[in-house]
Amino acid sequence: MVAVASREIRDGDLVFVGMRLPILAYAVARNAHAPSARGLFEVGLMRDQPAAAFLGTMGDPPNVAGALWATRMSNVMALMAQGQVDLGFIGGAEVDRFGNLNTSYVGEPSRPTVKLPGSGGGADIAILSRRWVTLMSHERRRLVEKVSFVTSPGHGDGTPGWRKRNGLLGGGPAAIITTLCVLRFPEEGGEAYLASVHPGITVDDVRSATGWQLKVARQVSETAAPDESELAAIRRFDPDGFWTQPA
């Protein structure tokens, strides 16, 4: 997932990095195909080089040492509100076919069966960044017909122009990267379709782990496996497997 996510970062992008795996994806991209990308962190940081040591959070001292800018959160949000953030990463507990994300409540908000941590900066990225990508473990309880709660809006009800009509600035979700595959969205928004399956995974595997009738591209490709340089970067920035080993 980390290597696939890193390929979403284009050279020169300003990336709203977020937490967990995207921190690694940013480091991998900088070391491979995107040497002039810059990262923004909502804690109030901008960086070019990835941090020189392991990060448990974006606010750890190695992420501050050598920063391009250490500032207040509202200054970082100002850049995103101006449409200057090319790509954002958002995690989620549930996603639907239109890319709407839930990180707030499973069940009724007044009496939830599961209280999730909340938006953090997720809703801000979803609404304001030019495009965004979400990373998720591929399970039927996560890729659902309808999310219990829309914390971070994707393409809304899936009708053309939903985001524009509702005043959302950015282009919305471009991809859902899962443990099994990559789902992509049409340029103009709407519904996710299966674009590539990871090595060893079949289209049926993906279908049976997805909570809605999944659209499939005419030609589903195989996701390119991580190459040597991507693996080397992952090992360098996560030497003990804190983020990349199953618990």
Added chain:
Amino acid sequence: MSGKVMTMAEAVRRFVPDGSTVALGLSLEPLIPFAAGHEVIRQQRRDLDLVGPISDALFDQLIGAGCVRRVTAAWIGNVSEGLGHCYRRACEQQIPRPLEVRDHSNFSISLALWAAAWNVPSLPTRTLLGSEILRTNPGLIVADGLVHVEAVRPDVAIVHVQRADAMGRAHVWGPLGVTEEAGLAAGAVIVTCEELVDASATLSDPNRILFPETKVVAVVHEPGAAHPSPVQGFFKRDHAFYRDYAEQSRTVGGYEAWIRQWVMQVPDRATYLSRIDVESLRITQHRMSEPVDYGDK
């Protein structure tokens, strides 16, 4: 003791009464005032409204201890570990008591604090358009295609900084999150610091002073007060400590044992620090900035 310097126990007793709205954890993951939060738990404060952007474990601990009536925040959990178990129990099962949640995003809580800082009822933004957070938080109102974020005014903000003087002039460096707007919005600020320094040090660099001294009511010299969160130039983040808390707090019994061990049976911060390997967390590789020139007198 001179100026506003006092102990943590006195600062909490005087400036964090039951029912207050308390802003803390304002720099997100670094500089979290855990020692102050633990003193709030020891003094068994009740009916607090906690305000913050994301909270890395401290809100969860205060909620589990029954101190909290309401949270006004964007995210509550354990950043490197995931869910906050006490937060879940409070919302799902009303354990140890019911909890009211005022959802925000990071951007909207910042705007709510700036609105209070500037003494206006609300500030408009495009963030949260299309989000159902608009449905659960009555302080977010859509009009004319914009979201109007109502002001959130803390009674007191608690911040941890690298150094401060006895008048409360605090120097802080690293990312600031929503610290400035929270302090300006708050009725009063409690500063806890790694180093208590002479005014000549803070006044040598007035650009780095975080708040006007008129806002600061208490200065607590408490090295290590942010553990397990990091302090730039002083302490690394103690990832294993967060993991242990996440594991233990999965059950009510485990959480209560944790709080007894690390809060209730710990009289003060010095005792707490004697029970962890402080030296392994201390930052030893320093990286000094260039001084600046404030001449001309």
